[in-house]
Amino acid sequence: MTISTTAAAFFAAKLEFQTDVADVATALRSGEPGFVLVDSRSAIAWDQGHIPGAVHLPTAEIAARAGELLDPVVPVVTYCWGPGCDGATRAALAFALAGFTVKEMIGGVEYWIREGLTLRTPQGDVEAAADPLTAPVGAACGC
Numbered sequence: 448m449t450i451s452t453t454a455a456a457f458f459a460a461k462l463e464f465q466t467d468v469a470d471v472a473t474a475l476r477s478g479e480p481g482f483v484l485v486d487s488r489s490a491i492a493w494d495q496g497h498i499p500g501a502v503h504l505p506t507a508e509i510a511a512r513a514g515e516l517l518d519p520v521v522p523v524v525t526y527c528w529g530p531g532c533d534g535a536t537r538a539a540l541a542f543a544l545a546g547f548t549v550k551e552m553i554g555g556v557e558y559w560i561r562e563g564l565t566l567r568t569p570q571g572d573v574e575a576a577a578d579p580l581t582a583p584v585g586a587a588c589g590c
Contacts, residue, residue: 464539466524466550468558475500482522482550487538496568498526498559506534509541522548529557 448456474480475498484501486493493503504516517523523542527534535551542549560566563577577584 464550465553468552468554468562468564471524471526471552472559472562472564482524483517484552485517485523485525485538485542486556487525487527487534488556492528494569496556496560496566496573498556499565499567499572501526504538506538506541509538510545513542513545513547517547519545519547522550524550524552526552526555526559529555 486497486501487506525535525538539549539551561578562582
């Protein structure tokens with residue numbers, strides 16, 4: 448295998464098993480995302496704030512509860528805190544081992560917030576201004 452074909456296989460695999468915040472947000476806004484979004488963080492983290500429409504299923508509970516809570520035919524997208532956390536990766540592995548089609552949302556809830564998207568908190572839904580270091584401000588991304 449040449450360097451270019453190895454690189455192509457690597458990047459194709461990343462796109463098969465990862466998605467980003469912008470793509471998840473766009474899919475959720477459509478009303479028919481084609482997946483269920485799963486927050487794999489602790490109950491304390493979930494209660495602090497989570498993505499509207501997500502299902503809360505901590506990683507440690509996936510093996511025991513995924514089959515009763517989720518339709519195994521519907522793909523799953525996992526998220527955790529952010530790029531400094533491998534919780535979404537661990538959750539995605541647990542779903543894959545349980546037979547689900549799964550992707551990891553890179554960036555996690557941190558980048559969800561940094562892109563100015565809605566977060567559900569005990570005080571209600573909140574949005575922060577988009578961070579110009581991580582999200583386009585006033586223009587389309589072009590990604």
